[in-house]
Amino acid sequence: MTDLIYADITYKIRGACFEVWKKFGGAFKEKIVDNALTIALKEKQLTVKNQEKINIYFNNIKVGTYIPDKIVDDIILLEIKCKPFITIEDRKQFWYYLKASQYKLGLLINFGTQKLQIERRVYDMARNKIPKSSASLSA
Numbered sequence: 001m002t003d004l005i006y007a008d009i010t011y012k013i014r015g016a017c018f019e020v021w022k023k024f025g026g027a028f029k030e031k032i033v034d035n036a037l038t039i040a041l042k043e044k045q046l047t048v049k050n051q052e053k054i055n056i057y058f059n060n061i062k063v064g065t066y067i068p069d070k071i072v073d074d075i076i077l078l079e080i081k082c083k084p085f086i087t088i089e090d091r092k093q094f095w096y097y098l099k100a101s102q103y104k105l106g107l108l109i110n111f112g113t114q115k116l117q118i119e120r121r122v123y124d125m126a127r128n129k130i131p132k133s134s135a136s137l138s139a
Contacts (some may be wrong), residue, residue, distance in 0.1 A: 005122065006105050009046065009073055014118060017109055018041035021116040030082040032113045033106050034069060037080065046072050054101045068097045068106075077106040086117060098123045 004010065020036045034050070041048045049071040056064040062102045070078035079094045086108065098106040110117035 004126070006076055009076060010105070010107070010120070012042065012044040012046055012106050013072060013078070013107060015075065016044055016046075016112075017116060017118060021111050025111045025116060026114060028082065028111075030080060032109075033082055034080050037078075038070070041070075041072060045102065047074065048072055049074075054097065066097050066100055068101075071103070075103065075105065077101060077103045079108045081108070081110040082112040083110060084112055086119070091119070094119075095121065095123075 016037060017040075020033060021039050024033050024036055038050060050067050051067050051069070052071050054066040054068065055062050056066060068077050069080040072078060077098055079090075079097060081090060083090075091108065094106060094108045098121055104122060106123070108117075108119040108120045108121065
């Protein structure tokens, strides 16, 4: 049996997501759900950074910036959606955010469906193959 990384924090995040989905799922705009989720996460004693910039570098020169929806406890990246279904483009965007960052774990969460959708992605083993200077955070 394999242990999940950050299982205790992920459990709290999932709980907060279900609380928000029960109240707002499928019917509200992403910004409303995003704001409610921040409150629910903080009520579970988790730290939340919203819209934290992830700078992307090539040969130590900044070439762009990714802005994921949330970073929880400085270790888990969250991307929030409120749509009928998650598209291939959504999954790619989420994967690039995770890949370009220092984070090992990300959750792609869709509140726009009849059933809450949470996709968990781990980017860990491959991280050792990319230079550490390829991504950094800035406020």
